[in-house]
Amino acid sequence: MPNGQPPLTLKLGIKSQWVCDLCSRVIESDKDGMLEWDSYFIEDDKIVRENFRIVHGRWMQGCSKNRPTDKLADGHLHWYTGSDGLHKSLEMLKRPNLNIDEFLEITKRLHVDYYEEARQLFDIARENADFDYEEEHVPEEELIRLIRKYGN
Ligand SMILES: [Zn+2]
Numbered sequence: 001m002p003n004g005q006p007p008l009t010l011k012l013g014i015k016s017q018w019v020c021d022l023c024s025r026v027i028e029s030d031k032d033g034m035l036e037w038d039s040y041f042i043e044d045d046k047i048v049r050e051n052f053r054i055v056h057g058r059w060m061q062g063c064s065k066n067r068p069t070d071k072l073a074d075g076h077l078h079w080y081t082g083s084d085g086l087h088k089s090l091e092m093l094k095r096p097n098l099n100i101d102e103f104l105e106i107t108k109r110l111h112v113d114y115y116e117e118a119r120q121l122f123d124i125a126r127e128n129a130d131f132d133y134e135e136e137h138v139p140e141e142e143l144i145r146l147i148r149k150y151g152n
Pocket residue numbers: 020021022023024025055056062063
């Protein structure tokens with residue numbers, strides 16, 4: 001194996017499993033999840049889109065945390081995965097009053113190898129003064145390093 005490294009042990013399938021933002025359990029497939037956000041008017045013609053989150057579908061048992069439904073907007077998670085999902089996500093960036101930082105984080109989680117697994121470890125690595133990236137590009141080798149060091 002390359003570099004004599006032991007095989008990488010992952011808890012989540014790459015770009016195929018996610019941690020639910022409501023219950024913190026694994027979403028086993030993009031068919032089991034939803035992309036949700038809050039969407040509401042702040043003026044007659046001005047809609048805000050924010051609080052983007054990846055969650056279990058409401059048809060999945062055991063994930064029943066309440067979220068406000070009066071301003072809920074959502075789409076099936078599998079609409080946003082894969083090449084076509086990336087294309088759809090990129091087009092969504094054109095929408096006005098979209099929380100760009102949140103949406104980019106969601107897009108990284110859905111489309112960047114190792115990102116969803118490694119992001120669970122950012123806080124512990126920061127506590128160890130071992131990770132000083134903020135909202136910026138984290139090289140893939142750094143994501144893998146975190147998983148190797150903190151992922152078990
Ligand atoms: Zn959940």
